[in-house]
Amino acid sequence: MLRVGIVGAGSMGAAHAAGWSQTPAHLVGFLTETFDPNLPLAQRHGATVFRSFDELLDAVDVVDICTPTHLHASMIVRAAEKRKHVVCEKPLALSTQEALRAVRACREAGVHLLVAHVVRYFPEYALAKSLVDEGAIGRVATLRLLRGSYRPRKPVGNWFLDESKSGGILMDLMIHDMDYARWIAGEVATVFARKITSVRPDSALDYGLVVLQHRSGAITHLAGAWAYPPPTFRTQFEISGDCGVIIHDSQATAPIESLILRPAGNAVPEVGLPSSPLAEDPYTTEIKAFYHTLVEGAPSRVTPEDGLAAVQIAEAAVRSAAEGKAIHLEPISV
């Protein structure tokens, strides 16, 4: 039986844990920054709490890394050294160089590296991808993607707001759609980006705009917001081809609308998350797919190179926003 350990017990750690519990894998335990033998998430899953990363690695076949982004690469390299398969939250790393180090380490060790670009497992995004692949709208010309919510909060040490840890809105939030745009329209040649906090470092909210030119000629326009009133979370896309258009708007297609007076004081989640009602949570769909790759070798919808390329695009966006220039991407040889 496949043994899994999760590093990190924030919202992603919890979502992945729920996913693993829907597979035949054995969720052995968790590791968190501060050791807590009574970690509620571990108790909920009847799992142990480890004291160190190495202790966890020794007890598992797969490590699922849900830590702040700046910690990803070195953990992946260490796991590869120990010949453990890796599932890693997006972004794979904060820089192309670090991501490359992680990808190479896994390749050399012969272990799987599964980057959790969960958007590919959301049914609306997956359906649009298959429609495009079927030729429903012809050749893709322009792609518009929006992902908007409020600034992530954390009870302590909000690493999301520390760009040296999360990469900020371009790297942390908008990488979702950068990966999706590349999935739809292919390799990216040029990146141009702006974000509020580059212009106004003290801003209490952030909003990024990014335009990608794909080698295919297609243009992608990305908008990412940490600017809306909680608990807003909305996504939109519009894929226009020379033979049609596909449109998604999470708000216009929400199947439940509440006009209830004084709703019970629902706590706002730390991080805005999509929530259209589905029989299976897309995080679970993703983890189930990863499980099949791990045990049966089924090809994964997300390859290590996909995770790497997304980091390269996001890193270029960060640089473009800082320098005010268009950044041209070179193909990376892994």
Added chain:
Amino acid sequence: MLRVGIVGAGSMGAAHAAGWSQTPAHLVGFLTETFDPNLPLAQRHGATVFRSFDELLDAVDVVDICTPTHLHASMIVRAAEKRKHVVCEKPLALSTQEALRAVRACREAGVHLLVAHVVRYFPEYALAKSLVDEGAIGRVATLRLLRGSYRPRKPVGNWFLDESKSGGILMDLMIHDMDYARWIAGEVATVFARKITSVRPDSALDYGLVVLQHRSGAITHLAGAWAYPPPTFRTQFEISGDCGVIIHDSQATAPIESLILRPAGNAVPEVGLPSSPLAEDPYTTEIKAFYHTLVEGAPSRVTPEDGLAAVQIAEAAVRSAAEGKAIHLEPISV
């Protein structure tokens, strides 16, 4: 110059006053339940404040009645006796019998009676009417109309909640769409209705459902809500014919959507009112049209018989909801 006096200074009195100020008419003054020589609305319009209805009638050519509904009929009759033209807020009266008395009095006195069924002057409703008349959707088969907001509030003496004064949700709110349904699909043969407060008299909110069978064979479904959280106000309609469908949704077609954090504490208006941005307020469009009828005799979009028929439908709905039966309407001879 046409001299106008307004009775009542609530939200409708204010809306009509704003309308008159856009016509060449002279807005002479106001009358309110309690005499207030410094009535702000009068000051805003440089108008006087009268002490009695007769005093007002003597000073004007047209009286515009914006009082609670139960007062309409006798005021209209009195105005007609004095040979004054009448503009009257909807509903024309609380009962068919009273409405008939008002219509007959005006006819006998040879004065205009203009019932303010303002929905006919809202551009979305007016456009749909002309599309139907042009045959864009063929013969009308089913008509669905929704008008939803919160319970009207008043600082003192909330007459809206006193059914003997307002007629309740069916008469006060839903008469708008009853009139519109009849405008679109013709005379009504049968009425069936239910509302929450008939079943649960103590309910803090109300919602009515009404179905009309028109003599044409068409069926109208009406929903009216005093049930949504303030400041919600939404309208919807769906007119289905044997050759097409026309759809309106005020929310889906709102040109401005605010995602502003902690909006400035806007006061909630006493009565929920539609608010899609327009160059000209539909109440002003209506009053301008009434002005043309008064000075040029141009035919009015709303006849006294229309006002009467709307009351007849609403009265039948009130009876149907009380008795649990379908009510068959007889043609009224004015």
Added chain:
Amino acid sequence: MKVKIGILSFAHLHAEAYVTALRAIPEVDLIGFADDDAQRGERFASQFELRRFPSYEALLEQKPHGVIVCSENSRHAPLVNMAAQAGVHVLCEKPLATTVRDAEAMVAQCRKAGVHLMTAFPMRFSTPLEVVKARLDSGELGDVHCFNASNQGELPKKHREWFVDKTLAGGGAIMDHTVHLVDVMRWYLGCEAAEVYAVANRIFHADEVEVETGGIVWVTFENGVFATIDCSWSRPPYWPSWGGLSFEMVTSRGAVLVDAFKQNLTVFSHTLQRPQWAFWGSDPNQAMLSDFVRAIAEDRPPRVSGEDGLRAVEVVEAAYRALELGQPVRLR
């Protein structure tokens, strides 16, 4: 254990979706189908590469654990009864029957035979509707006061001619589009319909069919909750989907708007030259079939019963009576 399932008749178009859905369930052994319409039978046998039995009896002789009845509405009763006599569990397409008498007999036969009779009410398995049901049960939404509901659709004739044949379908739009929402309301309220009123007309497709094509059914429940159901075949053939099912539920604390089929992409394509909705929400049919199969495997009743189907048929029959009388009809 593999659960052996057969399909009786492909008269209802849902049979096609069920084949795909059944094949996606690992524990199912789809043994084949039978159809009394030879031409239709041949077409689907080849389209789905599915074994076709020469008769319903021949299929039942294979001792499937369960069958799905997808015949014309008025022909549900004989097939359900045949399956019950063979000791086979049944999932029957909605409406359960075209008359209360038939539906009662079916429920009684299955009870006597000790087999489950499930009515195909997939809305009980619609994720958005389940979420709202859970919120309602938690008390978060207050008490239900009324429903303003709609199950409009296109003229079903384009899929199967019999849908608009009064004898085979049992009626028109009211027969076709009332039962889903009646069942949802009974499920939400835990309470039975007490009174029914209805209006109908035949303006849509007046030259094509002889049954009612437009209508509103009123239902009042024993607890005073009232509801309207728009069952009209009012969607034109170029509507972006087949139709939909949605309702506003008004409670003591406000309202909730629910649309079971709103999770769509809008797709404009040169091929069609108009927008189409591509549904990406979770498939309620799949979940319904899984429940039927698991109920058999786990030897427990399915989440929807034959009685649920019967109760909905009672409302439909009362609606037609109310149409004749022009006044509400009391059920109980």
Added chain:
Amino acid sequence: MKVKIGILSFAHLHAEAYVTALRAIPEVDLIGFADDDAQRGERFASQFELRRFPSYEALLEQKPHGVIVCSENSRHAPLVNMAAQAGVHVLCEKPLATTVRDAEAMVAQCRKAGVHLMTAFPMRFSTPLEVVKARLDSGELGDVHCFNASNQGELPKKHREWFVDKTLAGGGAIMDHTVHLVDVMRWYLGCEAAEVYAVANRIFHADEVEVETGGIVWVTFENGVFATIDCSWSRPPYWPSWGGLSFEMVTSRGAVLVDAFKQNLTVFSHTLQRPQWAFWGSDPNQAMLSDFVRAIAEDRPPRVSGEDGLRAVEVVEAAYRALELGQPVRLR
């Protein structure tokens, strides 16, 4: 006093809407039009029962108070200059010109002649946009940080062939669909564009036209506000309308989403077999023409100037330069 108005050229399709709008203004005396395309001239003369002058000069000899220039983009300059020399106020279709040099000359000529030059930017008269401008000015919305804007449309070729002719139109989608939003942002911010970047492609209608059909223009303003404008001709011919203009404005307090053309009925008709949007919002063209006419009657400048038109042309010209360079271009 009646305000005498003439129309110079019907090359731009807006001329048609302007005739109707002008006729709805009581103080206007629409004296007629001239067009150098005889066939087009005859067609519209008869369609609108409008007097056709044999030449632009002949029309201007009638001493109208104002003219509306609706020629092809690259032919605005000579007509505007001719009107200025005749001492006639001008409302000129957007974009004011296809080059900054032309636009500057037009502004200078009109100033010298002492006539008003108004650029046809109807969005300044869009009621929703005016409402948001007022809220912004009141401080209610906080400070603007950025815009995510879009002025997508169908290929304009179906209305007039010259719209996709590089010489007459001055370019493709960027020339056509950038200026409205640049002007809205300048109006909202009270601040000029400082830097421009752009990307473009030609995938939509690649076999029909030679100009760019897809593109994004980036504008950074002097106060640091940045913006994207999607100017693509990306709407297929069976879209429910010609296109639209909308933007998200992000401020220090959140965001406001504005759609200038959202007030529509959706109409499905057997005739067209697909949905169409029927606009019921207030007509910005009507309000713009009223302002032009009243400005003449009241002897005051119109609410939009020729310089406003020039500033927008500067951005477009910079966008094409940025396309060549592949990097942002500084304006000032």
